[in-house]
Amino acid sequence: MAGGRGAAAPRDLTLGPITRTLLLFSLPTLGANILQSLNGSINTIWIGHFLGEAAIAASSNANIVMFLMFSLGFGFGMATTILIGQSMGARDIVGARRALGTGIGIFAAISVLIAIIGWFSAGAILHALATPPDALPLALAYLRVIFLALPPMFLTLLVTMGLRGIGDAITPLRFMILNVVLDAGLNPLFILGYGPIPRMGVAGAATATLIANYVVLIGIVAYIYAKDIGIRLRGPELRFLIPDPTLLKVIAVKGFPMGVQMLVMTLSGLVLVGLINRQGVDVAAAYGVAQLLWTYVQMPAMAIGAAVSVMAAQNIGAGAWSRVDAITRSGLMVNLLLTGGVVALLLLFDRPALALFLGSGSPAIPIARHIQFIASWSFILFGITLVLFATVRANGAVIAPLLILTLGILIVRVSFAWTLLPYGQDMLWWSFPVGSAVTVALALLYYRFGNWRTQGMIARTVQAEAAADQPAVSDAGR
Template sequence: MAATLQNGMNLTEGPLAKKLLLFAMPILMGNVLQSLNGTINAIWVGNYLGESAFAATSNANNIMFFLLSLVFGVSMASTILVGQRIGAKDEAGAKRVVGASALFYVLLSLVIAAAGLLLSTQILRWMQTPDDSMGYALAYLRITFLGIPFMFFFNFVMTVLRGAGDAKTPFYFLLMSAVLDIALNPLLIFGLGPIPRMETAGSALAAVIAQGVSLVAFILYLYRKKHPLRLTRADRGYVRLDPQIIKLLVRKGIPMGLQMLIVSTSAIATVALVNGFGSAATAAFGAAMQISGYVQMPAMAIGGAVSAVAAQNVGAGKWERVHRTTWIGCIFNLGMTGLLVALIYAWNEPILHIFLKDEAAIRIGANINHITLWAYILFGITFVVSGVVRSTGAVMIPLLTTFLALWCFRIPLAYYLGSAYGLDAVWWSFPIGFMCGLLLSVMYYLWGNWRKSSMILNSPASQKAPAS
């Protein structure tokens, strides 16, 4: 297993704070990169193809977010499983996870791609896509579904490497994908020479090509470098639907995916409430959410990093390092998120002017930021604590905590405050909801039985690849 650790970081030994920071930074830069890529692509479509095309891609992207929410959970389960096996110095177990997970991802992606291609029109009708956007949306969605296998497997390979302690290599190939996507978008949207004008279909095809090329380059790189977790001919017996691993991926992954769905549906409910206060309020809230999306990135990167770090230490049985990971992650979140919040408070209205021109909307947006931004520090601490808890495979209580904080506290409170006291009061539901989530998460961390949860494989570390 020493060879494996040379390709990544041994997160079970050495200075924990330094290793956690070095591990989190590529994840953070990758998150920023993906957001900027999406923003640039949206600018091409929105500014040059019109509102109908922009609405079409927005509808299609909502479907992709739903699918990626479910895959997020399965990928997190894979990260934890690989991390635990690495921490236990169980190379056979790690390869067993890689083989079963790879086959699972391939089959899942092919089923979803086929179903999506067959049902694209019906899905868009269910979403009540406007007639003037239907053509754009259908072309965009069909090509996006064709690219699902590339998207899912690219995500899987990144997951395996992060579980093995390597966050830098996935970032390099994520950078390759983003650069290709940005370069191909205008070329395929508008056409050039023999390349026809494809409009929204061109934007979708740019993403598919970028991810496909980057995935192939990624895999070739891993085999050229002889990464210890690559599957060779001798390991082909691991490529099977291992019942125990598939059960763990589904049983642990679905609740983590549902957490993302709870978050996204709560955002939709809040948008529906704000829409009732007029277009200025809707525009202001949209701009504030764009800003808060960047504020949340450090917490999400640190949360993902602590899950991988803690998983390796759970596998190694080093619980003292698991708990130190929690506190160091919380301190990093306080510093990084706190700095971003302070900067935005200092330049609140100038930043809002990037998104808004209407002075009434800017005033509303400034008020939203004043009331809510500091509370994202609480969100970050919750995300870190939940990330450590998930590293053992304890997923049901974090799911319940998210549901309670959002759908039993924040959303009902937002509707009550908006009805009783007006628009300005709605924003107080954010810090109150974040505080509820933090209290519930910390209580479970301190007094819950998450340490007894298990994703340990039954087979011994000495297990060889089964005969194919």
Template sequence: MSGPGGKAGGGKARGRRGDLTSGPILPTLIAFSVSTLLSSLLQTFNQSISLIWIGRLLGESALAATTNGNTVMSLLFTVLTGFSMATMIRIGFHFGAGNERAARRTFGCGIGWALGVSMVLAAAGVVFTPRLLHLLGTPPAAHDQAVHYLRVLFLTLPLTGLSSTVAMASRGAGDSRSSLYGTVVTLVTSVVLNPLLILGAGPLPRFGLPGAALASGLANLAGICVMGVVIWRPGAPLRIPAYALRWFLPSRTELAYLLRNGMPISLHLLLAVGAQLVMIGLVNREGLNFTAAFGVSMQIWNYMQSPSFAISAGLTAMASQAIGAGDHARVGEITRTGMMVNTSVAAVLAMTILVLIRPILALFFGHGSPAIPIGVHMQSICIWGFVLSGLMSAMTAVLRAYGVQLANVAVNLVSVYFARLAFYFLTYPLLGADALWWSFLFGTAVSVVLIRIVFVRGGWTRLGDEARQPASITAG
């Protein structure tokens, strides 16, 4: 592999708590990723439980409404995720260089910025909810429920954004457990509140579908409180002292970095979610059962992607600390290990899901639902795209740590919006609805080829050295 490489440098972070710059690559990656994986799986499990309650208590139309609402929400959440990931990378640079004070300054800036942006997005979302659902072509039977559900989700967006930023920031400092603790509390709270708020109990009124969105927001609040207690414990690497509360107001230097790197990451993720929105719109044209099957399939794919997400987050955190320590040779080893692990895990999961797909779908819909055979066929084609994307995710994670953001955006734009949509429209007269599923697989294959071309260009060592310069300066 001719990607990142160079002479190993002396990392200032070596031997400290949260140090990811030393030790064997594979055990370090696995140990770091396990907590992140458990967090991701629990988050997805939480969403699945909510969908099961919605499907069993409120029916297919409510599931279709949830699918459209969650997709719109994902579009805005990716904006916050981009800044959260930039915060994680910046903290990794500082931590790798041994500058915990600067890491805390970045953490404060990330929190303040996330809250401000999420509040603006939430307000705009509440106003434009009907218009967004109209653009999606939401089925009439699901439209009214989707409006109420999505508006409640928008109101809870600041909590979701804050949770994401805190979790990402702690990973940049080599701590993947804090987010796990918060996720466990979030899951337990959601499991308890979902049926209570959907159906009503005692003094609680029957909220119906919006109750599921309210339960999600309250569960996130509980998780944030737990993560806050862990991160603010005495001696924690990201604890901001009382005299430095002004750090929550974004400084020009830190905010400039978050904008320069966070906006391209957000754009990259927005393109992916935007493609999902396009996909939802095309699926909606096939009817309610296709939409419901696609919504549940997305939940299954979330499980499929959870290990990849966890490993990629570990790769970015490890690579950013290694870059901060000036150890580019270690970054190359991290990349090769990540590609191997990501692809192997995805292949095993794909085969397991295909064996169990029918009973899994029956869990959501009940036996005999017309959406089940649609979902089975859909999975048999689409799921292999996630095996291919394991390779892409590993390379993208490392490029992201080096600040190579716009190349990732270009690859996503070409593969998803040109290759995938061109394949769909050219083959739809021949394949019908199957053109949707095959276009997904084709677009993923194109993205893997393109990101590989970007990666082997090399030259990322220079960018890494430029990126780590501010890490050696103590933030004021």
């Protein structure tokens, strides 16, 4: 799987002991995910200590909106990554570059469009969320600046997913470290003001995020070309940045349902936030901090799922089906151990963790502790679902996971909370384990009995497109 002359060698995930390879590939991804969440947590600490509960509620509401925007980007990025992984498994480096080029082209256009629309519609979005009146002006100032940071966020997301698709999990980790250092370091300067920097309040936290993401995007692109990493585009390959209709169709057809999966989870969260916001600022702040801690609970499952997806994609591309089930079993075992361990730690040390964000005397702390004890363990079940879906989507099966998530996370969870809320606030928190139990049961049934093994992406798309266009790029990358 050689790239250009002097290129950094991609990692071949079709060889070697499965569990060891899975860990070596997933641990840097886990580190990057933890750093990403740590960055958000540090920002919330600054906001909470300097600006109070209303500002925390404001940033929490705005961040949910941003996750909604990222959902579509994740779907397209995941489809691109699967194409890259399957191409690498088939020893087709030009096909991998072609997939990434099309992904970058469409990501750039979509991110700029969303940034423009988001700037002008931020107020209407926050009103639709029933953002508490005390938090609304702060949330609006924060959200508008964050929308401007979307283009570098989207493009960096795609490039890092592309790097993982060729088996490189170290480079994304390095640049996530840079992102955290910049974002966390700039936050107090822009929140409080320093020297020529004006005091910007909660909008300063968003400004720090904006600057950090532009620096990281420029840096990672420069690094890829300086090190001649396999997915770089040069010469005739630069035309791959113009979205290819055939590949774009595949990315859209496969990526849109994966993006909708994220939208389903986000929509479920938005409806719950609307219910939670009506319980008052303290409950909204408590739930916002609980969500931040849950990002750490989900980190192992997300990292293992990403590793399983890329490993499965490369092995499917190589025709090594005997390893795919073994990869899934290994992923489930490692995920249960890691996610279960993080849940246990969170429940044991929840009070000091919550005090970091809210201050030791905050009235939101007992509310947040109660939420944690009811809902945190449900993420063990959801982690199983993530690993199973990571395998099936590696072969292009995206509709059944979407239907399962829609039923379990949106219909069951939201209906449970909405219908039973009159019986007590706890019904909001119990909706998490109920929805996750339904989802994991259906995911196990689909993995065992579904037709996902008969799906396929690479045989029908990448190889056919490469064969049709081979004369024009046969010398590319030499």
